[in-house]
Amino acid sequence: MISQEFDFEAPSALPEALALLARHGDDATLLSGGMSLMPMTTLGLVQPGMIISLNHIAELDYVREDGNELRIGALTRHADVAADPLIGAHAALLAEAASLIGDVQVRNRGTIGGSIAHADPAANYLPAMLALGARLRLQSEAGERSVEAKDFVKGIMTTAIETGEMLTEIAIPKLAAGTGCSYQRLVRVEGNFAIVIAAAITEPGRKAARVGLGNVAPGPVLVDVSGHLGNGLDDAALAAIGDAAFDAAAEAASDLAGDANYRREMARVFARRAVQSATDAADAG
Amino acid sequence: MKKSIEVTVNGKSQSVEVDTRMVLADMLRENLRLTGTHIGCGTGSCGACTVMLDGRTVKSCSVLAADADGRSVQTVEGLSTSAVSLHPVQEAMVENQGLQCGYCTPGMVLSAVELLNKNPDPTEDEIRHGIAGNLCRCTGYHFVVTSIQAAAKSMKEGA
Ligand SMILES: Cc1cc2nc3c(=O)[nH]c(=O)nc-3n(C[C@H](O)[C@H](O)[C@H](O)COP(=O)(O)OP(=O)(O)OC[C@H]3O[C@@H](n4cnc5c(N)ncnc54)[C@H](O)[C@@H]3O)c2cc1C
Ligand code: FES
Ligand code: FES
Numbered sequence: 001m002i003s004q005e006f007d008f009e010a011p012s013a014l015p016e017a018l019a020l021l022a023r024h025g026d027d028a029t030l031l032s033g034g035m036s037l038m039p040m041t042t043l044g045l046v047q048p049g050m051i052i053s054l055n056h057i058a059e060l061d062y063v064r065e066d067g068n069e070l071r072i073g074a075l076t077r078h079a080d081v082a083a084d085p086l087i088g089a090h091a092a093l094l095a096e097a098a099s100l101i102g103d104v105q106v107r108n109r110g111t112i113g114g115s116i117a118h119a120d121p122a123a124n125y126l127p128a129m130l131a132l133g134a135r136l137r138l139q140s141e142a143g144e145r146s147v148e149a150k151d152f153v154k155g156i157m158t159t160a161i162e163t164g165e166m167l168t169e170i171a172i173p174k175l176a177a178g179t180g181c182s183y184q185r186l187v188r189v190e191g192n193f194a195i196v197i198a199a200a201i202t203e204p205g206r207k208a209a210r211v212g213l214g215n216v217a218p219g220p221v222l223v224d225v226s227g228h229l230g231n232g233l234d235d236a237a238l239a240a241i242g243d244a245a246f247d248a249a250a251e252a253a254s255d256l257a258g259d260a261n262y263r264r265e266m267a268r269v270f271a272r273r274a275v276q277s278a279t280d281a282a283d284a285g
Numbered sequence: 286m287k288k289s290i291e292v293t294v295n296g297k298s299q300s301v302e303v304d305t306r307m308v309l310a311d312m313l314r315e316n317l318r319l320t321g322t323h324i325g326c327g328t329g330s331c332g333a334c335t336v337m338l339d340g341r342t343v344k345s346c347s348v349l350a351a352d353a354d355g356r357s358v359q360t361v362e363g364l365s366t367s368a369v370s371l372h373p374v375q376e377a378m379v380e381n382q383g384l385q386c387g388y389c390t391p392g393m394v395l396s397a398v399e400l401l402n403k404n405p406d407p408t409e410d411e412i413r414h415g416i417a418g419n420l421c422r423c424t425g426y427h428f429v430v431t432s433i434q435a436a437a438k439s440m441k442e443g444a
């Protein structure tokens with residue numbers, strides 16, 4: 001039982017939810033899977049005046065194809081992201097990120113929208129979102145806008161979402177055939193948040209490559225390593241990719257799982273590993 | 286704030302008046318007296334409170350009771366009709382000493398049932414991944430894994 005009183009609404013349609021959000025502003029807190037919000041509320045770390053549950057809005061739970069993009073509803077559960085055939089075929093990096101979140105129960109309930117909106121520096125999706133070039137759709141009663149994943153996180157657990165807005169959809173450009181991807185996490189115990197994440201994509205013919213890094217800065221970091229691919233992926237190229245990741249991790253923080261320097265060194269190792277295994281995957285076809 | 290919800294629990298549809306501050310585990314234990322669902326950490330980490338919500342395992346300490354409106358919940362009590370006709374997973378836990386104090390067991394059993402529903406013939410590694418969300422302070426997991434292997438075998442033979 002949560003000790004703090006709050007009002008509770010569970011609208012069954014999006015316009016209703018947006019109207020509630022417009023009416024209650026900062027007093028309202030959205031509830032998706034609750035896998036972050038519920039523990040924080042139980043512990044008293046957040047004290048919502050009103051909780052608006054999105055769990056009864058079936059229209060927010062979908063994965064569909066739209067031309068060259070995949071569109072994913074914010075309420076899609078991690079387990080469904082991990083198992084979805086469209087995501088598996090066109091954005092396997094995302095399926096991998098989802099399959100490595102927490103445990104079975106967390107994946108059954110937690111949602112992609114909730115995780116992205118929560119913007120935990122160690123969360124799984126954001127580095128993949130950057131590497132994939134995702135766009136996030138924010139809706140409010142007044143209208144909507146679209147934000148590039150790379151412009152979304154403003155600081156630790158702080159995002160571009162304004163009062164009255166809700167994340168409703170994630171749009172991801174489909175990966176072309178021949179693209180390599182690899183999702184690498186440094187983690188001590190299964191089910192824990194990662195110490196460092198590297199999500200790599202290499203474009204067909206190795207024309208370009210980029211790595212999304214997680215938990216090495218207040219928000220995810222995108223490193224373009226295309227310039228290092230010129231002579232194939234030899235030792236010098238891998239060393240340069242590692243250096244680029246190390247430099248990009250300059251804002252790494254220290255905590256019980258590892259100090260800032262350790263994180264930077266691990267960013268180096270995991271970025272290298274991710275690009276190598278992405279190219280291997282592309283070569284294996 | 287009070288709210289009246291309609292929820293199907295172990296196949297029986299009922300209306301329950303809940304405080305909106307209640308989590309699903311509170312409602313099951315306090316309103317419905319289904320005390321097989323345990324609360325360990327209360328914050329989503331241990332899995333003792335695992336139940337099925339619309340056929341999938343969730344941590345009922347981290348779902349608001351009011352949010353279960355219109356849903357279907359299955360608890361460990363719904364797995365068997367009496368102590369002499371246990372679910373094969375429960376039977377195997379008893380036979381293979383898959384429990385000691387029993388605190389984690391209802392959640393562990395439901396995670397095992399979910400795993401075997403999706404994957405009737407899991408490898409040891411798949412079993413360990415399947416119960417990764419359920420902490421056990423007693424067994425060291427070994428006999429839990431053996432129990433689930435035994436349950437898989439007996440369910441296959443029974444099918
Ligand atoms: C034991 C455990 C292990 C975990 N391990 C990992 C892990 O390894 N990797 C990982 O990435 N995550 C992990 N998580 C977190 C998990 O992925 C959560 O599901 C996720 O962070 C939040 O998603 P949710 O749907 O549960 O959101 P909620 O908890 O419901 O909401 C989170 C926040 O986002 C806001 N919000 C929710 N939906 C929206 C929306 N549509 N628009 C705007 N704001 C919204 C809420 O108001 C709240 O502030 C773990 C959680 C647990 C309990
Ligand atoms: S009591 Fe729910 S996860 Fe521990
Ligand atoms: S048997 Fe005691 S916690 Fe598992």
